[in-house]
Amino acid sequence: MPTRNSSAVWEGNLKDGKGTMKLGSGAYEGAYTFASRFENGKGTNPEELIGAAHAGCFSMSLASGLAKSGHDPKRISTTARVTLTKGDAGFRITAIELETEASVPGLEKNDLQKHAEDAKKNCPVSRALSEDISVTVQAKLIS
Numbered sequence: 001m002p003t004r005n006s007s008a009v010w011e012g013n014l015k016d017g018k019g020t021m022k023l024g025s026g027a028y029e030g031a032y033t034f035a036s037r038f039e040n041g042k043g044t045n046p047e048e049l050i051g052a053a054h055a056g057c058f059s060m061s062l063a064s065g066l067a068k069s070g071h072d073p074k075r076i077s078t079t080a081r082v083t084l085t086k087g088d089a090g091f092r093i094t095a096i097e098l099e100t101e102a103s104v105p106g107l108e109k110n111d112l113q114k115h116a117e118d119a120k121k122n123c124p125v126s127r128a129l130s131e132d133i134s135v136t137v138q139a140k141l142i143s
Contacts, residue, residue: 004024004025005024006021006022006023006024007021007022007024008020008021008022008032014034015034016034017033017034018031018032018033019031019032019033020032021044021046021049030043030044031043031044032044032045032046037084038084038091047082047084047093048082050080050082050093050096050125050129051080051081051082051096052080053125054080054082054096054098054123054125054126054129055078055079055080055098056078056125057123057124057125057126058078058080058098058100058119058120058123058125058126059076059077059078059100060123061119061122061123061124061126062076062078062100062102062115062116062119063076064119065115065118065119065122066102066104066107066115069111069115071104071105071106071107071111072104072105073102073103073104074103074104074105075102075103076100076101076102076103077100077101077102078098078099078100078101079098079099079100080096080097080098080099081095081096081097081099082095082096083095083096083097093129096129098116098120100116
């Protein structure tokens, strides 16, 4: 499996600085600021991108599970609401709510919820956010 890359550049201090985040594929590049992250300013933020990744991963996992059970979905639409909370130790993501709608011929409502729970538990992004994964960092000072 390929390793995926994304990057970010931040210029200035936290409050007055600005930055850009970019997907390695080139499919997206967007600005972010203190205001776009902690207020309602223009631009994106890391939590929004995590939400998009989670919604996309979950939708694909749900489609896979449904197809394996003999129910090919016509369409799955998922929204992820990511909650960022400030606590004594700083900011942290405290909740992600996934809300999905699916058009699946021949599937019962209760069966969809069962498949959705399975997709939530098993999609790689859900797993990365709920398990202890290895994160490494290498820092290099430049002038």
